[in-house]
Amino acid sequence: MRGALLLFAAVALLTVGVASRAADPxxxxxxxxxxxxxxxxxxxTFETADAFITVHRPxxxxxxAVVSCPGGGYGGLVTGAEGHGIAxxxxxxxxxxxxxxxxxxxxRPYVPLLDAQRAIRTVRANAKAWGVDPAKVGIIGFSAGGHLASTAGTHFDGGNPKxxxxxxxxxxRPDFLILVYPVVTMGVKGHGGSRTSLLGKQPDEKLVTLFSNETQVTAxxxxxFLAHATDDKAVVPDNSMAFYDALKASKVPAExxxxxxxxxxxxxxRGPMWDAWQARSLAWLGERQFLPAHAGKK
Structure with missing residues (x-):
């Protein structure tokens, strides 16, 4: 379903957005x-470095469970509002x-993807201890983090049983995706800074295609679930529209x-548009049976 949501401050859904502005875990x-x-x-090759997850249990x-990928143009991480606030x-x-x-x-284009894949695997490996259903592990991403989330949703494997x-x-493989004002393509309608940080200044066209996730969608x-403002100039909504159209063409449920x-x-x-995607994404998760049916209504 693609639809325009015309809301005003007077009808803001104030009950769902406040926690998202928290900065620290x-x-x-x-x-x-x-x-x-x-x-x-x-x-x-390997490096003496690490990636981290912070687990917030309800x-x-x-x-x-949802793995949250903050944005930052692949040059930084907005872990407050788009990370711990979302958690x-x-x-x-x-x-x-x-x-x-x-x-x-x-x-190094594979580095963030490897971290996202490892995070999803780690949640499933700890599912019993953390009270998680391993068949209900999704991923959410914002801006460049939305690119990472959509990459995780189009580049995955079933694990190595040996x-x-x-x-x-x-x-x-994440069980569902939530993409909010995401970078999706590495092509001309993508975000130049994110592309340079991820692929380098003069990337090979094969890499551009491989990480243009609208071209990687399959059944x-x-x-x-995607949400994007029509007046987003930094990451144009064509990114979300292209991914949505690819999902529908492959008969993948999408909104x-x-x-x-x-x-x-x-x-x-903050405000009505921020609150709107939160309310609708919760309801969508309920409709897809990843959450109780009343999700988003309280």
Whole structure:
């Protein structure tokens, strides 16, 4: 469903957006290194570095979990509003929020993807301990983090059953995607800064195609919810529209929510447009049976 949502401040859905503006994780959240300082770079080599997840567990778990990929143009990480704030909002609805601090690529295109895949596998490997249903592990991303989330949704595997590492035995396929003002393409309608940070200044066209995720959608791509403001100049809504159209062409369940205003970042992560995507995405998760049917109505 693609539709324009014309809302005004007087009808803002104030009950769902407040937590998203929190900046810091609560003390009870658990921060976990993913690679034990031996992180792959995607070319057979490793670096003495790490990526991290911070696990925010709700008081009453629904079984769903969402890995959150903050934006930042692949040159930084907006872990406050687009990370820990999102986890706090998810927790209010019984969802385990997992904030991913992925490594910045610096021209190494597989590095963030490897971190996102490892985060999804780690959640599944710890599903019982964290009160998570391994069939309800999704991913959400914003801006360049939306590119990473859409990359995870189009580049995945079923795990390695012969691996000694229990984490690597798990599938890296997310069960659903939520993409908010995402970068999707590495082509002319993409975000130049994100493309340079991810692929380098003069990328090979094969890499451009491989990481233009609208070209990578198949029938196995997870169901997706997208939201984008029509007046976003930094990352134009063509990114979301192209991915949505590709999903529909492959008969993948998808919904695209056009927001009437807000620009990139939706008025600084607050107001009616920010609240609108949150309410509708929760309802969509309920309709897809990843959350109880009443999700988004409280």
């Amino acid at each position: 609560p003390a009870k959240a658990e921060r976990i290194g993913l690679w034990n300082k031996h992180a792959p770079q995607g070319d057979g 008081e009453k778990a629904s079984g769903a 706090a909002w998810l927790n209010k609805h019984g969802v385990t929020g997992v904030v991913l601090e992925y490594r910045l690529p610096k021209g 691996a000694d590492d229990a984490v690597e035995k798990q599938s890296s 196995k791509t997870p169901p997706a 695209y929510l056009e927001l009437a205003s807000g620009g990139h970042g939706l008025n600084g992560y």
